[in-house]
Amino acid sequence: MEYKPTIGLEIHVQLATKTKIFCGCSTEFGAEPNTNVCPVCLGLPGALPVLNEKVVEYGTKLGLALNMHINKTSTFYRKNYFYPDLPKGYQITQYSIPIASEGFLEVKTSKSKKKIRILRGHIEEDSGKSIHTGDITESEYSYIDFNRSGVPLMEIVTYPDIETAEEAYEFLVLLRKTVRYLGVSSGDMEKGALRCDVNISVSKGETLGTKVEIKNLNSFRSVRRALEFEINRQIETLKKGGKIVQETRHLDERTGETKPMRTKEELNDYRYFPEPDLPPLILTDEYIEKIKETIPELPNEKEERFVKEYGISEDYAHEITASIEVAEYFEEAAKLTGKPKEVSNYLMVNIMKFINENGKNIKEITFGAKEFKELLDLIDSKTISKNIAKSVLEESLSSGKTPSQIVEEKGLKQITDTGEIEKVIDEVIKENPKPVSQYLNGKKQVMGFLIGQIMKKTKGKANPKIASKILIEKLNALK
Numbered sequence: 001m002e003y004k005p006t007i008g009l010e011i012h013v014q015l016a017t018k019t020k021i022f023c024g025c026s027t028e029f030g031a032e033p034n035t036n037v038c039p040v041c042l043g044l045p046g047a048l049p050v051l052n053e054k055v056v057e058y059g060t061k062l063g064l065a066l067n068m069h070i071n072k073t074s075t076f077y078r079k080n081y082f083y084p085d086l087p088k089g090y091q092i093t094q095y096s097i098p099i100a101s102e103g104f105l106e107v108k109t110s111k112s113k114k115k116i117r118i119l120r121g122h123i124e125e126d127s128g129k130s131i132h133t134g135d136i137t138e139s140e141y142s143y144i145d146f147n148r149s150g151v152p153l154m155e156i157v158t159y160p161d162i163e164t165a166e167e168a169y170e171f172l173v174l175l176r177k178t179v180r181y182l183g184v185s186s187g188d189m190e191k192g193a194l195r196c197d198v199n200i201s202v203s204k205g206e207t208l209g210t211k212v213e214i215k216n217l218n219s220f221r222s223v224r225r226a227l228e229f230e231i232n233r234q235i236e237t238l239k240k241g242g243k244i245v246q247e248t249r250h251l252d253e254r255t256g257e258t259k260p261m262r263t264k265e266e267l268n269d270y271r272y273f274p275e276p277d278l279p280p281l282i283l284t285d286e287y288i289e290k291i292k293e294t295i296p297e298l299p300n301e302k303e304e305r306f307v308k309e310y311g312i313s314e315d316y317a318h319e320i321t322a323s324i325e326v327a328e329y330f331e332e333a334a335k336l337t338g339k340p341k342e343v344s345n346y347l348m349v350n351i352m353k354f355i356n357e358n359g360k361n362i363k364e365i366t367f368g369a370k371e372f373k374e375l376l377d378l379i380d381s382k383t384i385s386k387n388i389a390k391s392v393l394e395e396s397l398s399s400g401k402t403p404s405q406i407v408e409e410k411g412l413k414q415i416t417d418t419g420e421i422e423k424v425i426d427e428v429i430k431e432n433p434k435p436v437s438q439y440l441n442g443k444k445q446v447m448g449f450l451i452g453q454i455m456k457k458t459k460g461k462a463n464p465k466i467a468s469k470i471l472i473e474k475l476n477a478l479k
């Protein structure tokens, strides 16, 4: 029997509100330390929290998009622990009844589709940020920035339904897409707007193995690496007859290994108790209905619709819907041109390449649906060949000129005048006696070479169909 990994995720999503969850301080990222603070988020005595309505709206929206049940009454609790970046000595969070519970996301991997169930989603405040100088274990000095204290989070906890590093990775990718489609979070892992802890054990058979937690994974790649390493480490340990220690580990980004870590939560009993300064959060059916109506078409739905409605490949549909802006760009161009397949090809091959190489956003390029139509019409009317179209597209992307402008200015119109093409072909036949005689002796492969010569002389402008037809006629006449 093989060892089977069991993985669960705990993800903190920063909700993209302008102000904090219990006070009016700004949530702006990267501000001067300790400038976005007030008595509430500094935990000064006597300061009282007031719940930010936008946090409730975003939390409800995200819960619904993750197919969760929204609890009409939910409550806030104090989670007690001592740590310098937690000024009140407790974190206000939700406990027994969170705002959302029991949902799922359907994740696609290279092998299959799989429903990963979500246990709960609760809203809570973030802590401040400790900045340590020196090594992670032997800090010399610690600094605390309270700008992050009180920033709203939604914690999403999955069931341990995940069995591979790839599934965990795809779950996170889909979650990020979803929060971006909804506009409830930037989903930027590098700015801490999406943070992930994982629980993992391996086992043979029914009894679950000892669970290890890996904390503070701050990129999609880290999650994947940490899990791949940890699955392997646990299996190898057990195979050698060793035991897995229940502990918290962290990923060493330099080596890709996970290592045991001292944490602030060790030996902690959080002594949860109801937050006396906040009443229960009560939502009406009308409120939940109203939020439901604001949920746009979600990534998986859009992806499936693109395949069905536009007949593009599943891979392209997956990539195009990765960003809502790219998806909207595609759909507009597909509709206007009536040629979705061509649009998806040029978009994924040429346009995305240009965007990635130049660090641009799809919204910043001047080549839109109208220009797409112009380009495809030029090919349709045989004014330019598909080959030339590619260079016209590239030129249009970098210069901002329209396709017809470029074709006009550079004289790229395809030569369809048979007289002109005949002249060139006569030259090519004259200049290449050897390939011509090879052709006449039955070596048909030299056709490609001769066509190449014609294209070279016309700078790619000869209509290839007409050119090859005339060439064959002329060669056969030599027999």
Ligand SMILES: [Zn+2]
Pocket (backbone or CB within 6 Å): 020, 023, 024, 025, 036, 037, 038, 039, 040, 041, 042, 150
């Ligand atoms: Zn504040």
